[in-house]
Amino acid sequence: MPRLTLPDARAIDLPEGEPVGAALPPEAIAARVDGALVDLSFVPPADAKVEPVLASEPDGLHVLRHSTAHVMAQAVCDLWPGAKYAIGPAIDDGFYYDFELPSAVSEGDLQRIEARMREIVAADQPFVREDLTRIEAIERLSGQPYKREIIEQLEEGEVAAGDVVSLYRNGDWADLCLGPHVPSTGRLGVFQLTKLAGAYWRGDEARPMLRRIYGTAWASQAELDDYLHRLEEAERRDHRKLGRELDLFSSPEELGPGLWVWHPRGGLFRKELEDYVRDLHIDRGYDLVVTPHIARSVLWETSGHLDKYADNMYPPMRTETGDYYAKPMNCPFHVLVYKSQTRSYRDLPMRLSELGTIYRHERIGTLHGLLRIRGGTQDDSHIICTPDQLVEEILGVFDLTLEILGTFGFTEPVIKLSTLPGQTIVTPEMAERATQALTNALQKSGLPYELAEGEGAFYGPKVDFDFRDAIGRLWQLTTVQCDFGLPDRFEMEYVGEDNERHRPVMIHRAILGTLERFSAVLIEHYGGAFPLWLSPEHVWLAPVADRHVEYARELSTRFRAAGLRAHIDESAETVGKKVRAAQLMKAPYTLVIGDKEIAAGTFNVRDRSGTETKGVGFDELVRALREEIEARSLEQRSFGD
Ligand SMILES: [Zn+2]
Ligand SMILES: [Zn+2]
Secondary structure: OOEEEOOOOOEEEOOOOOOHHHHOOOOEEEEEEOOEEEOOOOOOOOOEEEEEEEOOOHHHHHHHHHHHHHHHHHHHHHHOOOOEEOOOOEEOOEEEEEEEOOOOOOHHHHHHHHHHHHHHHHOOOEOEEEEEOHHHHHHHOOOOHHHHHHHHOOOEOOOEEOOEEEEEEEOOEEEEOOOOOOOEHHHOOEEEEEEEEEEEHHHOOOOOEEEEEEEEEEOOHHHHHHHHHHHHHHHHOOHHHHHHHOOOEEOOHHHOOOOOEEOHHHHHHHHHHHHHHHHHHHHOOOEEOOOOOEEEHHHHHHHOHHHHOHHHOOOOEEEOOEEEEEOOOOHHHHHHHHOOOOOEHHHOOEEEEEEEEEEOOOOHHHOEOOOEOOEEEEEEEEEEEOHHHHHHHHHHHHHHHHHHHHHOOOOOOEEEEEOOOOOOOOOHHHHHHHHHHHHHHHHHHOOOEEEEOOOOEOOEOEEEEEEEOOOOOEEEEEEEEEEOHHHHHOOOOEEOOOOOEEOOEEEEEEEEEEHHHHHHHHHHHHOOOOOHHHOOOOEEEEEOOHHHHHHHHHHHHHHHHOOOOEEEOOOOOOHHHHHHHHHHOOOOEEEEEOHHHHHHOEEEEEOOOOOEEEEEEHHHHHHHHHHHHHOOOOOOOOOOO
8 A cells, every 4th residue: 555645744545556636635636746747547656755736836737738738639620520630738828739630720710619628628528548559559549640750759758658658538539648637628727729820840841831729728717817918918018019119120121031220219229228238348347349240261160150050150251252251149259359469367357348240040930020130239248367267257247237137127037057058169178167167156146046957058058147027027138158168269378477378268248138139128128118218219399389399499409408309299280199199109208388388488297107297497307307317217207306
């Protein structure tokens, strides 16, 4: 009789052959037995530690979503006889399943599929696990070519453990799967199918294009509503939509996919962002460098990019002086700056900084607005130092990261240390030293972090800082890499105190990533309503009639002289429409200019929330706005206090 130990240390003797579910409370949808996630129908072979898995916890939600994917595929097979089903995993917030269907499916069909799913839920069909040999499994899923291919190219862990393939059946429908699932279809939570997409089988453009149906599933209606609200909020903040509405940037057809032009309003925003970052770097002991966009192939051969990174590079430009490549990274250029003269230990650390534009030939299907692009500008720096200085320099980067990102309202980073991947240009010994330095710095900083094995760059392990935006989404922003490999490949040297030649170490770091991607994140974070210092205009002037335009122009000149940017709406619209337009453009402060204001020389200042402060004098207004800008305040100020 196996003895089960529950989380409250209570022990239960489970009768031989009884499933683990018998020992758990009725709200459990799955179980954890000695840490492994299993079905409630799992029969423990020996004594074990057992925990219930609830639908409200992450593992439970995963089981719920995955089980819902089964039921969706079952419903699709019922409605489209002859449907072939491929794969259907749980993902963040939901699930999907890929199909080859005998006839077209449209958004309008999603409700029909949902209705069929609800019938299956009402039937409360148990999920039954069967362990089969590969041959038996292929027989059972005859007529399902994608499943057959999966079994034939079976990877351990995907659907099999050893030679046994597990199949889960509910009703007359079955799928290959490792499980676990909820005990029966009646235990599914609330779900909704959300969208249709196309996806290549195995992600391979040479294989068939399948129909992907996405859905979301939650433990309760309240959680589903909450999620749908977040989705709506994300859509409202979509940087592609806001970029167009706020006239910030565009990607015209003629330019090519993944390439963007910034319009005047976007240009001002970029200028403020760049000035802030550049000036702060100078304050922190960084030196500015400037490098070109292309270089000869020999540079990329030495750096290892042509060997390990060529898939992400644009093809070469062939000229009479050799092949030139657009740069996918700035590092080798900064190495050339370092090597332009003999360096001594007194020169170190050298912190070379550039807003460097890079080009990466990302796959078309992966491009997404400004978030995934083919050309962009990184706030890229390379710190070249002695091995002794490494930990201190990494700590300096962490500090600068927290300061810069804090300015935008990003706090409490989620930090990840990624070790080297299989494909690398450094020796195991170098990798070990680099990982050690990053680990030491993390420990010294006291910042909490997680370990991700094998997710580093090809030239070194890295630390990533992810931050949550205003609606709780996590964005990976900062990357710090530690590199012993490139200094070796480029034979970088410094003369030490001992008068001998030594090899320095290199830190690669980008705090914002590309400014394009960071801008997209900021736009979504602020919903387009930038803090005053980043706003393309500080005040928006709305003359009531044509006769007030002249005065508005004079006022604009006075604002400019005081270091503030004013925009005049000279359109023929009514003043009501002008105020509305200012609101739509997320203008921070709007001033209506009419006879009264001209006579009094004071203004009614309307902020973004529509709150109006009456009778504000010009000097008072300038002083208040300048204060708000200089503090890089995240809040609009109120006047008259
Ligand atoms: Zn499954
Ligand atoms: Zn680099």
